[in-house]
Amino acid sequence: MNTFVLPVNGTYAQDQSVTVFTSCLWQTTSTVVETPERVFVFDPAYFPHEIEAVATFVSSIRKGRPVVLVLTHGDWDHIAGFSAFADATVVAQEQILADGRLQEQLGKVLSFDEQYYVERKQACLLPRIDRTIDADEHDDLWGVRFLSVPGHTGDMMATLFVEQKLLVMGDMLSNLEFPFINDSIGYTDSLAKIERLVEGGDIQLLIPGHGAPAGADETLDRIRHDQAYIEEGRQIVREGRQSGWSKEETKAKFLYMTYREQPIAKGISSMHEGNFEVFWDEDVLSK
Structure with a gap:
């Protein structure tokens, strides 16, 4: 897999199957991964023109393939783009459906937009979840492994594309942030899980929820700094x-x-x- 370069106009240079869009807000990443049978979209964010750019790109490459929208977790900056992909199959970790979680986070989207005068042609809708993942799950048909990685939130889920050795992480292992923690035991367990996969050669590229992608060596470096913190x-x-x-x-x-x-x-x-x-x-x- 090719190495990503610095962002140009908010988009990381792409290899044959992966494109990462970067929002002005907290450098939130919106990742598009192509496989022969499907197009996967992760956390489209945040401002209307940014979400529209992701949606336009997906339309241009789709070629009749179904779209899978994966929400790495339910925090508000990661769910704002659901409305642009309402026809996709939406996948998330099951705890995202905890009582009131999505409703509360959608409220934060609306509050932010109101405070900063963000106007959207397409209203933000409460995400519809079509498929929930409980524990780690290997989907041979889709060629992915869904990994439960609690610690930042209880509902966080990473997705490993087995053939590409690509992990779309969610809000851990950013080059911009120390760990933001709601459960340190879960967090350290999740770091150890990713560490084992990298050391075993299963991950060659990691895309965090905010900031720059990382190769295997950089991922291990980020893990060790987070463990030390x-x-x-x-x-x-x-x-x-x-x-x-x-x-x-x-x-x-x-x-x-x-x-x-x-x-x-x-x-x-x-x-x-x-x-x-x-x-x-x-x-x-x-x-």
Whole structure:
């Protein structure tokens, strides 16, 4: 598989079967993967002209093939483009259907659009889910493996194209972000799962939900930095509680953490603070 180059007009250079569109919003990726029998579309996002570009591209290459829309998870920036692919077969991890999850996230789309005056010719609709995936599932007919990868959200699912050795990841292993965590045990288990697949030669290219694709070596590097961040965060919380520090004293030390030897960026520091709350609560529950 060819190596992707830097984005040109928001689109990564494509090889014979993979194209990655990149939104202005958080560099959210919308990935299109062609197989002989199907066209797979992942998380079309976010602004109307960006979603339209993805839809136009898919129409130009479709050639009568069915379209499969895969939602890597249910967060609002990843579901906004459903309406443009309403005729597709929609696949997602089963927890995306948890009570009120999609309704709440659609509300965030509408709120964002209202706040920033985003006008859409096509209204954002609540995604219809045609097929749900529970645990890991190998679909020989489609040539893919669906992998449950909780940790960022409980409903996150990666898709491995077996022949292409391509993994469309969702919101993990970005070059732009430290881990955004809702379950650190699930997160570390998911990292270990991907690590095994890369080391076994099953993944040669990974496409994250935000930022740049990565080859095998870069993917392993991202995994190890994320593992180190999680372990350091846990250790700070563990030491703080063992030393009798208050929650606020422990948090103060936690906030001085770095990621890849760089300070946590102010614009996403709230996510780092959120991770502290996760680590703290998990440590309390483990006692």
